[in-house]
Amino acid sequence: MNGLMMQSQLILTGIMNHALNNSPDSEIVSVTQDNPHFRYSYQQAFKRVSQLAHTLKKLGANKGDRIGTLAWNDHRHFELYYATSCSGLVCHTINPRLFPEQITYIVKHAEDRWLFIDPVFMPLVERMAEQLDSVKGIIVLTDKAHMPATNLANVYCYEALIESESIEFSWPELDEECAAALCYTSGTTGDPKGVLYSHRSLMLHTYGVLMPDVFAISRDEAILPVVPMFHVNAWSIPFAAPAVGAKLVLPGPKMGCGETLSSLIQKESVTIAAGVPTVWLSLLKHLRDNQDTLPSLNRVVVGGSACPWSIMAEFEQKHGVYTHHAWGMTEMSPLGTYNARVPKNLPNEAAQALRLKQGRSGFGVEMRIVDPEGNTLAQDGLAFGALQVRGPWVCERYYRSDKSALTTDGWFDTGDVATIDADGYLTITDRTKDVIKSGGEWISSIELENFAMTLGDVAEAAVIGVAHEKWAERPLLIVIPAEGKKIKSSEILAAFKGHFANWWIPDDCVTAKKLPHTATGKVSKKDLREIYADYLWPHEATV
Amino acid sequence: MNGLMMQSQLILTGIMNHALNNSPDSEIVSVTQDNPHFRYSYQQAFKRVSQLAHTLKKLGANKGDRIGTLAWNDHRHFELYYATSCSGLVCHTINPRLFPEQITYIVKHAEDRWLFIDPVFMPLVERMAEQLDSVKGIIVLTDKAHMPATNLANVYCYEALIESESIEFSWPELDEECAAALCYTSGTTGDPKGVLYSHRSLMLHTYGVLMPDVFAISRDEAILPVVPMFHVNAWSIPFAAPAVGAKLVLPGPKMGCGETLSSLIQKESVTIAAGVPTVWLSLLKHLRDNQDTLPSLNRVVVGGSACPWSIMAEFEQKHGVYTHHAWGMTEMSPLGTYNARVPKNLPNEAAQALRLKQGRSGFGVEMRIVDPEGNTLAQDGLAFGALQVRGPWVCERYYRSDKSALTTDGWFDTGDVATIDADGYLTITDRTKDVIKSGGEWISSIELENFAMTLGDVAEAAVIGVAHEKWAERPLLIVIPAEGKKIKSSEILAAFKGHFANWWIPDDCVTAKKLPHTATGKVSKKDLREIYADYLWPHEATV
Ligand SMILES: Nc1ncnc2c1ncn2[C@@H]1O[C@H](COP(=O)(O)OP(=O)(O)OP(=O)(O)O)[C@@H](O)[C@H]1O
Ligand SMILES: Nc1ncnc2c1ncn2[C@@H]1O[C@H](COP(=O)(O)OP(=O)(O)OP(=O)(O)O)[C@@H](O)[C@H]1O
Ligand SMILES: [Mg+2]
Numbered sequence A, B: 001m002n003g004l005m006m007q008s009q010l011i012l013t014g015i016m017n018h019a020l021n022n023s024p025d026s027e028i029v030s031v032t033q034d035n036p037h038f039r040y041s042y043q044q045a046f047k048r049v050s051q052l053a054h055t056l057k058k059l060g061a062n063k064g065d066r067i068g069t070l071a072w073n074d075h076r077h078f079e080l081y082y083a084t085s086c087s088g089l090v091c092h093t094i095n096p097r098l099f100p101e102q103i104t105y106i107v108k109h110a111e112d113r114w115l116f117i118d119p120v121f122m123p124l125v126e127r128m129a130e131q132l133d134s135v136k137g138i139i140v141l142t143d144k145a146h147m148p149a150t151n152l153a154n155v156y157c158y159e160a161l162i163e164s165e166s167i168e169f170s171w172p173e174l175d176e177e178c179a180a181a182l183c184y185t186s187g188t189t190g191d192p193k194g195v196l197y198s199h200r201s202l203m204l205h206t207y208g209v210l211m212p213d214v215f216a217i218s219r220d221e222a223i224l225p226v227v228p229m230f231h232v233n234a235w236s237i238p239f240a241a242p243a244v245g246a247k248l249v250l251p252g253p254k255m256g257c258g259e260t261l262s263s264l265i266q267k268e269s270v271t272i273a274a275g276v277p278t279v280w281l282s283l284l285k286h287l288r289d290n291q292d293t294l295p296s297l298n299r300v301v302v303g304g305s306a307c308p309w310s311i312m313a314e315f316e317q318k319h320g321v322y323t324h325h326a327w328g329m330t331e332m333s334p335l336g337t338y339n340a341r342v343p344k345n346l347p348n349e350a351a352q353a354l355r356l357k358q359g360r361s362g363f364g365v366e367m368r369i370v371d372p373e374g375n376t377l378a379q380d381g382l383a384f385g386a387l388q389v390r391g392p393w394v395c396e397r398y399y400r401s402d403k404s405a406l407t408t409d410g411w412f413d414t415g416d417v418a419t420i421d422a423d424g425y426l427t428i429t430d431r432t433k434d435v436i437k438s439g440g441e442w443i444s445s446i447e448l449e450n451f452a453m454t455l456g457d458v459a460e461a462a463v464i465g466v467a468h469e470k471w472a473e474r475p476l477l478i479v480i481p482a483e484g485k486k487i488k489s490s491e492i493l494a495a496f497k498g499h500f501a502n503w504w505i506p507d508d509c510v511t512a513k514k515l516p517h518t519a520t521g522k523v524s525k526k527d528l529r530e531i532y533a534d535y536l537w538p539h540e541a542t543v
């Protein structure tokens, strides 16, 4: 017997309508190359979204067509999100930081029909143009006055295309399973693979990230996504903000610029900001150098890689800002876990330990850890194994793949290694590919790195497994000294004693000038392993 | 083209699993007749839910069967919610405050197979027993020691039935459209009608009420539903609390007792409580009489009927408690609108006016107001018309009805009359059936009542339309004086001058000892109209 409730479809058009009916005057603030102080209301934004939908129709885009974007976080990119998805097209956000070969691969694989690009990416597109067979034309996200010169054919100006279109569009009644957005994983661990989000998955994910113990954004707030809109839909903030009517502050191409971030936060009274650890490093440095502070800012969400305690401590002690640690992935839309405020009565040390964990699963995400034979391990905070997940916003298969990405019993293997404690707190200890297998036992590279980064004079640290005659693999610690500092290997290694089992302690510590990073700003262990492929252990390992 | 995300079903079993994995130790505190201080963890609760599911199976309950409950808010009722729904049965909560004829009608209409009842309702059930043909037996929600004596056959003891069952149950993988719960509207406006909730609608509603500008319950909080579990699933708090891992405090049969409520709030550090206006009147009176206060309490949700300002003011000024006004209905699961905290910088008067509105629609609810011809009216805060709604947790048709309850274009007519302003704030001005039609124009009874209740010496007030020779209907004001006070009609009516258009002002004011109430504690306008059917206007109306 079925329930007798309305068969409403969960589609992104619902967010648009909700904002129009409840928060028409809430603002979007946007930094673009042609106007660093752009500002309008949701009502104005969605009028332009209608204009853009008309344009897309005139360009001949058909239901299901992929529309590629190469763009920073600004209001035009926001307009693209809604105009494509709500009219039945697929918004395919592309990471411009990838190598041109990877971008070409992705555009070809997705068979993008049109590319919407920021003017700054014109040279990049020119270089690739010959190979982009599926692409019918390029629309440059700017006004006539700022159009870049180019020899390419079929290049259009965004503002010129939309300006004369109607500000009303009759949005189709889509099925909630319909594809809405496409995002490729960066390829840290292989060829880029596309994740094809449905309207349903994005809507449920929006509810999920808005939960009280996750983003919990209220209408009175202002949110600054410093995570790019080409990176898992900027963690879905462009959906979450209009869903609650919060102000959305988009930093455009200035994502890495501490000064712009700090001034945006101050001027727009930003209360919550989200991004990977590195962007906070540059913001904090700017604040330190200028003895500046951020009175409106209440909390910061950090994810994408493990957040060092130094960032949390500086935010809290100097700026009264609470840092929430979160874990997720492209395949999870991205919400996996979130570390909500820990209870106030917790002693400092316990609070720090808890806050460094990746948090608890969002309502809608199920997690389990399994051993190599697929047996589920205990949730005791000690057992660690391959982390598998399940839920309505988890990927079932990659785009254009004809086989499921799931285990035979229906779980998605994240490629991460983790522990889960009795309270559901997740601790990522490694990637499956990065875990160090010493004498048949696993050593977590992340825990060793986290510890190394708490040591004075260490700016950055990475641990990789290097081939070893006796133990198959042993951990090698690579450190970047803080500016102007020298590091003594033996001292660093000595500091590990007592904090880890002896056999976990790296056998050597080497110094480097910088670490290789991926296009999403993470340390590339793959590259590190190549660099140190010929490394030779200085002496017989002591374990 | 469809998205490629997992086909996870939105079923209530997900809440159970989420609580078990993330908040196994969070507590449920429960007042029952056999134990006023019962307390256990979600983990323990869901073990008993498994035991109960085995019992239901042994009783021969089949998929889709309706299981009736006549019970207050306690842990056994909570167990019933999950054991029935998650095993594919339908939890049918019945309002014991209805007349026996209405209850008989409802049980017969729903064809309930088993009735689970609090011991206190045994005499009531005995009176109706002969007519309850569909019911195979009665399970009394208590332990052996507290079983009431009865001559009825097929009466079982809850604790005795479940005690020896396994604490593990293999929950079926239900389809999200599957029926989960059934609740009849009280019949203020006609015969009781059943609303059949699906797993999907209840899950989405749970996300909806947990939004940052709605209940926003965090894991650290404790919530006290003073709204009965037979009244639209206690506004879905029994789903929302375990979904976030908050403590759930269930007041059992003590819902109307100010002393119990105040002591529960204090002892259990309740942070949020929810209920209709009348329960707050008795709580506030108790606090006043005992010069007591509620330090832990942060906010109170008031809905079901319009909340008088006096309640909001006393909660805020004496107890630092914020009162959120909410509007909803059985047919909406019940969330329609919620009045989130108004901006801090709003002047007092504007804040008060805003807070008396019913709030903004939850994310997932669409609203519109229409005139008698079905034309959509402006969202300008002035135009008022029939309020219609749409969304995934709105009823499509009533149980066992073969026709849709919706308008031809797919909206549900709430039976309420309202205005909506440009910011989406709803103001309920009346029920369609209660609105006063004077000379072809509508007068809102609720606005007049709200004003009357701000006048000194008026404890309660109601306005109804009474037949009038010239104007078809004119408003009559009925007031209950505050204890020991006398009221002068002419003074009361004079006070309306300047606050309303002249033709809105009631033509007479009469005093009564008390107002008739419905089974859900609302003033019964139907009864009032009957009582004053023969009322004669004292003089020619002045308009
Ligand atoms: N808070 C965190 N702590 C530690 N690791 C994290 C955290 N958040 C994310 N990660 C890592 O990032 C991964 C998800 O990143 P993302 O989907 O952006 O691409 P990627 O996995 O880096 O790239 P690819 O899958 O192409 O190799 C997770 O699987 C996890 O390894
Ligand atoms: N905050 C509020 N302010 C004013 N009225 C409210 C409020 N909340 C609920 N109501 C009224 O209560 C109604 C919903 O109540 P409910 O579903 O419990 O049963 P009922 O409508 O009273 O009974 P029946 O439909 O059987 O006559 C709404 O339609 C509205 O008229
Ligand atoms: Mg990955």
Ligand SMILES: [Mg+2]
Pocket (backbone or CB within 6 Å): B185, B189, B329, B415
């Ligand atoms: Mg009703």
